[in-house]
Amino acid sequence: MSKALLRPSELRGLAVAVLAIGALIHVAPAEAQTRPALVRDVDNGALQPFRTLISLSLAAGETTKTVNGPVVPAGKRLVIENVSVWALMSSSADNVTGVWLTVPTASPLTFALMDPSPGERKILAGGGAIAAYNRLVKLYYDPGETVQGQVFFDGTNALKIVNIYLNGHFVTL
Numbered sequence: 001m002s003k004a005l006l007r008p009s010e011l012r013g014l015a016v017a018v019l020a021i022g023a024l025i026h027v028a029p030a031e032a033q034t035r036p037a038l039v040r041d042v043d044n045g046a047l048q049p050f051r052t053l054i055s056l057s058l059a060a061g062e063t064t065k066t067v068n069g070p071v072v073p074a075g076k077r078l079v080i081e082n083v084s085v086w087a088l089m090s091s092s093a094d095n096v097t098g099v100w101l102t103v104p105t106a107s108p109l110t111f112a113l114m115d116p117s118p119g120e121r122k123i124l125a126g127g128g129a130i131a132a133y134n135r136l137v138k139l140y141y142d143p144g145e146t147v148q149g150q151v152f153f154d155g156t157n158a159l160k161i162v163n164i165y166l167n168g169h170f171v172t173l
Contacts, residue, residue, distance in 0.1 A: 047172075048076075048169060048170040048172075050079075050080070050166070050167065051167050052166050054067055054147070054149035054163075055067075055162070055163050055164075056149065056161070056163075056164075057159065057160065057161045057162075058151070058153065058160040058162075059159060060156065060157060060158050062153075062156065063154070063155075064150065064151065064152050065150070065151055067148070067149050067150075068104075068147075069147035069148060069166070070146070070147055071145070071147075072142060072143050072144060072145050073143065073170075074143050075172060076143055076170040076171065076172060077140060077142055077170065077171045078140070078141040078145075078147070079138065079139070079140055079169055079170075080101070080138075080140075080141070080166050080168040081136065081167060081168045081169070082134065082135070082136060082137070083101065083112075083135045083137055083139075083165070084132075084134045084135075084165040085099050085114060085116070085131065085132065085134075085163070085165075086130075086131070086132045086162070086165075087151070087160065087161065087162040087163075088128065088129075088130050088162075089128055089129045089130070089131075089153075089155070089158065089159075090128045090157075090158040090160070091155060092129045094153055094155030094157050094160055095121060095155060096116055096151060096153055096160070097115065097152045098113060098114075098150075098151070099114045099115070099116075099150070099151050099162070099164060100112065100113055100149070100150040100151075100152075101114070101139060101147065101149060101150075101164075101166075103141060103145050103146070103147075104148045105145055105146065106145070112139050114133075114135045114137075116131050117133065120133040128158075139168075147166065149164045151164075
């Protein structure tokens with residue numbers, strides 16, 4: 001029994017068939033992006049960085065306090081993306097139970113709760129306590145609206161200081 005070899009004309013036909021099949025299943029590479037993809041559009045000139053601090057202090061006997069922060073300028077929308085809270089209580093019996101960011105002019109009242117988790121409060125060695133935590137958020141304020149911070153405590157024993165750090169950006173409308 002002899003082995004059959006392909007003749008040159010048959011090889012050419014096989015090669016053409018293989019190339020034709022290859023052309024059918026070949027996937028063209030995606031066109032290169034003209035601009036690299038960004039996680040956040042930091043190159044957009046319509047976005048201006050925003051950072052502010054709302055600071056509150058409560059005397060002994062006070063359990064809640066409200067403080068107005070900045071007013072959003074005309075022609076802009078404020079987008080808050082990150083809120084950090086730092087609270088110092090001079091008595092370990094006091095505890096921050098809530099931090100709210102509100103829009104006082106909205107009807108109904110619009111607010112975002114940023115309450116601490118149990119592990120975000122520590123008793124200090126010399127007495128007192130500290131709470132520190134961060135929240136990623138998406139809060140929107142329209143032109144003319146005031147960013148308002150409110151804090152709530154469950155104790156009335158001593159002085160309490162709270163700093164609310166806000167980070168985000170303005171969008172030009």
